Amino acid sequence: MIILGVESTAHTFGVGIVSHTKKVLANVKDSYTSSLHGMIPEEIVQHHLRVADGVLARALEQASVTWAGVDFIAYSAGPGIDPVLWTGHRIVTGWAKKYGKKLVGVNHCCAHLSVGMMVNSLRDPCYLYVSGVNTQVIVQGKKKYVVMGETLDIGLGNMLDKFGRIVGLGFPAGPQIEQLALKGKYVELPYVVKGMDVSFSGILTRIEQLYKSGKATVDDLCFSVQETCFAMVAEVVERAMAHTGKKELLLIGGVAANKRFAVMLERMCQDRGARFTVVPMDLAGDQGAMIAWEGYLRRKTYGDIEVNPQWRADEV
Ligand code: ATP
Ligand code: FE2
Numbered sequence: 001m002i003i004l005g006v007e008s009t010a011h012t013f014g015v016g017i018v019s020h021t022k023k024v025l026a027n028v029k030d031s032y033t034s035s036l037h038g039m040i041p042e043e044i045v046q047h048h049l050r051v052a053d054g055v056l057a058r059a060l061e062q063a064s065v066t067w068a069g070v071d072f073i074a075y076s077a078g079p080g081i082d083p084v085l086w087t088g089h090r091i092v093t094g095w096a097k098k099y100g101k102k103l104v105g106v107n108h109c110c111a112h113l114s115v116g117m118m119v120n121s122l123r124d125p126c127y128l129y130v131s132g133v134n135t136q137v138i139v140q141g142k143k144k145y146v147v148m149g150e151t152l153d154i155g156l157g158n159m160l161d162k163f164g165r166i167v168g169l170g171f172p173a174g175p176q177i178e179q180l181a182l183k184g185k186y187v188e189l190p191y192v193v194k195g196m197d198v199s200f201s202g203i204l205t206r207i208e209q210l211y212k213s214g215k216a217t218v219d220d221l222c223f224s225v226q227e228t229c230f231a232m233v234a235e236v237v238e239r240a241m242a243h244t245g246k247k248e249l250l251l252i253g254g255v256a257a258n259k260r261f262a263v264m265l266e267r268m269c270q271d272r273g274a275r276f277t278v279v280p281m282d283l284a285g286d287q288g289a290m291i292a293w294e295g296y297l298r299r300k301t302y303g304d305i306e307v308n309p310q311w312r313a314d315e316v
Pocket of ligand 2: 108112131253254285286
């Protein structure tokens, strides 16, 4: 079986083609970026409409398949930015009608988790899902995923991006923050862990004060925001693993690209005698292959479900 997966929840428009034997045949994406500001939904919509056909053509070419060889189309139905989701839905509806394919709407967060399991041979991991919007510690329950801890306000990636905007780093800011942090030293920031949850907005306010008053350099703030926020998240993950007895940790989402974060989590796992795995870079951020694989897994449960901007992983 060959599944064509389409990602369109936020700044990335992607088309991935995957076989039921776990082979990624193609994974092409085009992401909206901006050097001046964060994500503006209307600009993202225009971006996705502009690149969709080109991304599709490149994916089909990369996979050496034609529409005749595609069994169905999986698409990201949520969570995400409302107009961007509807744009994605409009695009896949057009392709589905034109080529006579069935649509399977999937949850974008679950797709991140599933593709991590697809490429790593893990038994029953604790998932740490850290992207722009999401910061969640998740385990598999009897029927559904269970969110054991999460952010009470914004996601870790969005926090880094907002911080980047304050100090003029452009979007997305995560990669630059990681580089600048190498030159920085520690300044104290609030450390906000509440039970099993974390909160980032107070840290952002403090960073803004420090930056505007000239009390800390951008390098120092980059270093300190990483040390503080990564430690907060690592603490919650460790508690979740201790509580559930999980011996595997799988790091997922765009922030998983950060090497410092991986080092901290790896050390925590080593101390606990647990195995630490990261989703390979090309499958860590938003892309279509994960949507295709999740579509394959849920093909009997979901069809064209339109979009659901608030759809949580524990509701699937
Ligand atoms: P979701 O819809 O699942 O929340 P997303 O749309 O936010 O996903 P992802 O590609 O999963 O997209 O993650 C993007 C985030 O990852 C951005 O906030 C970006 O700043 C962050 N990021 C990317 N690279 C790094 C890095 N090296 N260090 C820290 N953060 C990073
Ligand atoms: Fe994502």
